[in-house]
Amino acid sequence: MTVFQTWDMDFALEHLPELLDAFVQFTLVATVLGSILAAVLGLLFAIIRRVRVPVLAPVVTVIVEFVRSTPIPIQLFFVFYGFPTIPGIGFNISAMTAGVLVLGVHYACYYAEVYRAGIESVPKGQWEACTALSIAPRYQWQRVVLPQAIRNVLPSLGNYVISMFKETPFLYVIGVTEMVTVAVTQIGGDAFRYTEVVTLAGLIFLAASYPAAVAMRKLEMRLGHA
Amino acid sequence: MATPETTTAYETTGARASGEPMIRFEEVLKKFGDLTVLENLDFDVAPGERVTLIGPSGSGKTTILRLLMTLETLTGGHIWVDGEPLWHMPKGDKLVPANEKYLRQVRKKIGMVFQQFNLFPNMTVLENVTEAPIRVLGKSRDEANEKGKELLERVGLEAKYEAHPSQLSGGQQQRVAIARALAMEPRVLLLDEVTAALDPELVAGVLNLLREIAETTDITMLIVTHEMHFARDVSHKVMMFDHGQVVEHGPPDKIFTDPDHDRTKAFLHAVIEER
Ligand SMILES: Nc1ncnc2c1ncn2[C@@H]1O[C@H](COP(=O)(O)OP(=O)(O)OP(=O)(O)O)[C@@H](O)[C@H]1O
Ligand SMILES: [Mg+2]
Numbered sequence: 001m002t003v004f005q006t007w008d009m010d011f012a013l014e015h016l017p018e019l020l021d022a023f024v025q026f027t028l029v030a031t032v033l034g035s036i037l038a039a040v041l042g043l044l045f046a047i048i049r050r051v052r053v054p055v056l057a058p059v060v061t062v063i064v065e066f067v068r069s070t071p072i073p074i075q076l077f078f079v080f081y082g083f084p085t086i087p088g089i090g091f092n093i094s095a096m097t098a099g100v101l102v103l104g105v106h107y108a109c110y111y112a113e114v115y116r117a118g119i120e121s122v123p124k125g126q127w128e129a130c131t132a133l134s135i136a137p138r139y140q141w142q143r144v145v146l147p148q149a150i151r152n153v154l155p156s157l158g159n160y161v162i163s164m165f166k167e168t169p170f171l172y173v174i175g176v177t178e179m180v181t182v183a184v185t186q187i188g189g190d191a192f193r194y195t196e197v198v199t200l201a202g203l204i205f206l207a208a209s210y211p212a213a214v215a216m217r218k219l220e221m222r223l224g225h226a
Numbered sequence: 227m228a229t230p231e232t233t234t235a236y237e238t239t240g241a242r243a244s245g246e247p248m249i250r251f252e253e254v255l256k257k258f259g260d261l262t263v264l265e266n267l268d269f270d271v272a273p274g275e276r277v278t279l280i281g282p283s284g285s286g287k288t289t290i291l292r293l294l295m296t297l298e299t300l301t302g303g304h305i306w307v308d309g310e311p312l313w314h315m316p317k318g319d320k321l322v323p324a325n326e327k328y329l330r331q332v333r334k335k336i337g338m339v340f341q342q343f344n345l346f347p348n349m350t351v352l353e354n355v356t357e358a359p360i361r362v363l364g365k366s367r368d369e370a371n372e373k374g375k376e377l378l379e380r381v382g383l384e385a386k387y388e389a390h391p392s393q394l395s396g397g398q399q400q401r402v403a404i405a406r407a408l409a410m411e412p413r414v415l416l417l418d419e420v421t422a423a424l425d426p427e428l429v430a431g432v433l434n435l436l437r438e439i440a441e442t443t444d445i446t447m448l449i450v451t452h453e454m455h456f457a458r459d460v461s462h463k464v465m466m467f468d469h470g471q472v473v474e475h476g477p478p479d480k481i482f483t484d485p486d487h488d489r490t491k492a493f494l495h496a497v498i499e500e501r
Binding site: 123125126128129131132133134135136139143144147148151 | 295330340344346349358362406
C-alpha cells in the first residue's frame with residue numbers, strides 16, 4: 001500500500017456517504033450505548049464499593065482489576081467468541097452487542113473511579129445534614145450526594161466518552177463494520193486506494209472529538225469557578 | 227422568661243409529674259481511639275428546658291451534641307431521649323444495640339443546626355426546607371411547601387424561596403438551616419456554635435431569631451455558644467464542662483455572676499477577655 005498517493009477528490013467524495021453511514025450506524029451508536037452502559041454500571045460499581053456491599057464488593061474489585069489489566073481487543077475476542085461456548089450459560093450474541101457490552105463494562109471500571117472521586121468530593125457535612133434530618137440512605141444518595149458528586153465529575157465523565165469513541169475501531173477485531181473497517185478493508189481494500197478514505201475517517205473523528213473535548217474543558221472551567 | 231418546672235439536672239427521675247426527662251445521659255463514655263473524651267457523664271434535661279453548654283475548647287461540648295444526633299457512636303453508657311433509649315433498642319426485656327432503622331426513628335425527635343450551615347447546594351432554599359418533611363414525614367408537596375414558606379417567612383426569607391444557598395449571605399444561610407431543622411418539628415434542637423462562622427454584623431440577627439424561637443416554642447434546646455449574653459437570655463440552665471465532666475451547673479445568673487468553681491471563673495474570665 002502506498003500511502004503517499006496524489007489526492008483524488010472524486011474518489012473521496014464518492015465514498016464519503018459510505019463512511020458517514022458506517023460512522024453513524026456503528027461508531028456513534030456503539031459510543032452512545034457503550035457510554036450509557038458505562039455510566040449506569042460504573043455508578044453501581046462505585047456505590048457497591050463505597051457501601052461495601054457484602055459479596056458484590058469483592059466481585060466488583062475482581063472485575064475492575066481484570067478489565068483494567070487486559071486490552072480491549074482481548075476482551076472483545078473473549079466475549080464474542082468465548083462466551084457463546086461456555087456450557088450452560090453461553091449463547092450467541094451479535095458482534096455489535098458484544099462490542100457495546102465490552103466497551104460499556106470496560107469504561108464502567110474507569111467511570112467507577114471517577115464517581116468515587118466525585119462522591120468523596122461531597123463534604124462530610126452534607127451526609128451529616130441528611131442524618132440530622134433522618135433522611136433515609138436511598139434519598140441521601142439520590143437527592144443530595146449523587147447530584148453534587150456527578151456535577152463535580154461531569155467533565156471527566158465526558159472525557160471518557162471521547163476516549164471510548166476513539167477506541168471503537170477496535171470493534172474491527174470481531175467484525176463490526178464501523179467506519180475505520182469500512183475505510184480500510186472495504187473501500188480501501190477494494191480500490192487499492194487508502195489515502196482519501198483513511199484521511200477522511202481521521203477527519204471525521206477529529207471533527208467530532210475536538211469540539212467535544214473543547215466543550216469538556218469549558219465545562220470544567222465553569223464548574224471550577226462555580 | 228419563664229422558668230421550666232424543673233431545673234434539677236441530677237435527680238435520677240424527672241421531677242415533672244408527667245415523668246421522664248427529655249434527654250438523659252447515664253454513665254456516658256465516649257472515646258476516640260485511646261482518647262477518652264467523656265467519662266461517667268450523667269445529666270438530665272427536662273422537656274422544654276434550654277441548656278447552654280460552656281467550657282474550654284476540647285472539653286467535649288460538640289461531642290455531646292453529636293452523640294445525641296447519632297453522628298458519633300456511643301462507647302459506653304446510655305442516652306435516653308423522651309423516655310426511649312437512643313443507642314439501644316428494647317428486645318424482650320433487654321436492651322440491645324440499636325439498628326439503623328430504630329436509630330432513624332428515635333432521632334426524628336431531634337434536629338440540629340450546624341456551625342457550617344450544611345445546606346444542600348443543589349436545591350433551592352424552599353427545597354432545602356421541604357425535602358425532609360416530604361421524604362421522611364411523608365407530607366405532600368403542597369403541604370410541605372405551605373409549611374416551608376411559613377417557616378421561611380418567620381426567619382425573614384420570604385423573598386428567597388427560589389434562590390440557591392450560594393446566593394445568600396452566611397446569616398441568611400443559617401436562617402434557612404434553622405427553618406430546615408424546624409420543618410421537621412423536632413422536640414429537641416441542638417445548636418452548635420451556630421453563629422461562629424458568621425461575619426460579626428450578621429450574628430445579632432441570627433441570635434435574635436433564636437431568641438424569638440425560644441420565646442414562642444417549647445422545644446427543648448441544647449446550645450453550645452460563646453455568646454454569653456445570648457446564653458444568659460435564652461437558657462434556663464448553664465452547664466460548665468471540662469475534660470468531659472460537668473464542673474458545675476445552675477441558672478445563668480448564678481453561673482455567670484457568681485460561679486462556685488475556680489475553673490468556671492477562669493473560663494468566663496478568658497471568654498470575656500477575648501471579646
Ligand atoms: N472524630 C474525632 N476523632 C478524634 N478525636 C476527636 C474527634 N472529634 C473530637 N475529638 C476530640 O475530642 C475532644 C472533644 O472535642 P469536642 O469537639 O467535643 O470539643 P468542644 O468542647 O466542642 O471544643 P470546641 O470549643 O473547640 O468546639 C477533643 O480533644 C477533640 O480533639
Ligand atoms: Mg465544638
